[in-house]
Amino acid sequence: MKKIIFSPTVKTLYFLTGLIFVISFSTVSRARADQKIDPVKLSLYPPAKQRTFKALSDQSKECIQCHTGITPGIVSDWQQSWHAKENIGCYECHKSNDKGAPGAFEHNGFIIHVVVSPKDCSACHQSETKEFEESRHAVARQFIAGMPGLEVTRENTLFATMGDKITIRGCQACHGTVVKINKDGTPSPETWPNQGIGRINPDGSFGSCTTCHTRHRFSIEEARKPEVCGNCHIGPDHPQYEIYMESKHGNIYATRGANWDWKAPAGKWNILKTGVAPVCVTCHMDAGLPDMKTTHNLSSNLSWTLQAPLTYHYTDWQAKQEKMQEVCYHCHSTIWTQNYFKQADTTLEVYENRYYKPVFDMKQKLVSEGKWAKTPFSTPVQFKFFEYWHHEGRRARFGAFMQGPDYELWHGFYELELNKIELMQQMEEMEKKK
Numbered sequence: 001m002k003k004i005i006f007s008p009t010v011k012t013l014y015f016l017t018g019l020i021f022v023i024s025f026s027t028v029s030r031a032r033a034d035q036k037i038d039p040v041k042l043s044l045y046p047p048a049k050q051r052t053f054k055a056l057s058d059q060s061k062e063c064i065q066c067h068t069g070i071t072p073g074i075v076s077d078w079q080q081s082w083h084a085k086e087n088i089g090c091y092e093c094h095k096s097n098d099k100g101a102p103g104a105f106e107h108n109g110f111i112i113h114v115v116v117s118p119k120d121c122s123a124c125h126q127s128e129t130k131e132f133e134e135s136r137h138a139v140a141r142q143f144i145a146g147m148p149g150l151e152v153t154r155e156n157t158l159f160a161t162m163g164d165k166i167t168i169r170g171c172q173a174c175h176g177t178v179v180k181i182n183k184d185g186t187p188s189p190e191t192w193p194n195q196g197i198g199r200i201n202p203d204g205s206f207g208s209c210t211t212c213h214t215r216h217r218f219s220i221e222e223a224r225k226p227e228v229c230g231n232c233h234i235g236p237d238h239p240q241y242e243i244y245m246e247s248k249h250g251n252i253y254a255t256r257g258a259n260w261d262w263k264a265p266a267g268k269w270n271i272l273k274t275g276v277a278p279v280c281v282t283c284h285m286d287a288g289l290p291d292m293k294t295t296h297n298l299s300s301n302l303s304w305t306l307q308a309p310l311t312y313h314y315t316d317w318q319a320k321q322e323k324m325q326e327v328c329y330h331c332h333s334t335i336w337t338q339n340y341f342k343q344a345d346t347t348l349e350v351y352e353n354r355y356y357k358p359v360f361d362m363k364q365k366l367v368s369e370g371k372w373a374k375t376p377f378s379t380p381v382q383f384k385f386f387e388y389w390h391h392e393g394r395r396a397r398f399g400a401f402m403q404g405p406d407y408e409l410w411h412g413f414y415e416l417e418l419n420k421i422e423l424m425q426q427m428e429e430m431e432k433k434k
Helices: 008-019 058-070 072-079 090-094 126-133 157-162 171-175 240-246 248-259 280-285 317-328 334-368 380-401 405-432
Strands: 021-025 104-107 110-113 152-156
Touching: 058 072, 058 090, 090 110, 152 157, 240 248, 240 380, 240 405, 280 317, 317 334, 334 380, 334 405, 380 405
Parallel strands: none
Antiparallel strands: 021 152, 104 110
16 A cells, blocks of 8 residues: 655644544643553552562451452452462452552551552553553543643543533543542542543552453453453444454354363463464454463554544554564465455555545635534534544444454445535535525
8 A cells, every 4th residue: 555644734633633622732742642651650659569479368368258248249259360369369459558648548447449550450460561551551541531641631522522421431431530539538439430441540550450351350261352342342433343243253253262262371372272263362462372472562563543533654553563464474374464454455545535535625624714613513514524534434444454344334435435425515515605
């Protein structure tokens, strides 16, 4: 595919205007989608120190004795976890050394915190935490409502239009809340419970490990299966789970996956022995491939920003694409793999030149003439334009790259073709009005 090059000004215009974001700057600089963000540097406290446990602590024994009667489901899950086998109990994850720390409070003679964060997990899982912090998952909050400590704060105008009472169980269930703490140290109902992948925790860290490793079992078996990813990557605007299940990869998983070895310890799982198709974590975490190191940075293999209004490459995209192709080579030939990526790249050129740019340019003309409503999401044409790239445009591009022909065509380009005609007609009528 011929590389499409935009000037920084044009790229910023397409990206920011297309997203319909209200941007407010605390500095002149702007945050790019591929900006390197290190949550540790923005955190209030340093990472936890490495710990080992030879026996279950007396504190955790007391917690378990009490909670067996109060919350037996939690205890049962914990008893079946690797944590229980390694003598890691309630107190080791929930304890706070300082009552004055954000989110800490007194509970039955102990000082604890409810919100267990990646920083807590880093006490035993340091490399996994660092890799997660380098991923786009960790900054998922940024995509809808900004993040404290960043150079720029931006608020998705749909998020602002819908309001907190809706988004707390909607957008923020996946993207994460900024967890607020009551005066007594307990988390506020305004922002908790929440396990959004980009949650901003009271200790200043970003993210939630329990999005994929459900508490309190924290099962690696569970986290390896596509259904876990389907908790968020589903629906009209990002149907990666449905696309995967439609694909030949998903077909094989659905018909054979029950017999695959999902319980292998970390570092010893070999999906090639029992399965002949990748699952989500195979392509995006290099997991289950004995000659590749598993990573918790799920952005490490992404070369394109398929979710953006106008597609563009990430930084170091060639290396990332080569890394993704290395995964494919485990089952596919070189020519098959490279041709598949060329086919998918071609669809992006069609999306940009045939669909997105003509409609966007017409929209910008209306904006310059003062004929486009200034209040976001206040007219039907604004909703239709939003869905044009945010729903149909994404489905077409995701489908092309993830072997989902129905989503690429009927849920994607077919809808784009129809909606382009309707949008252009509506905007031409708007343009004629004085």
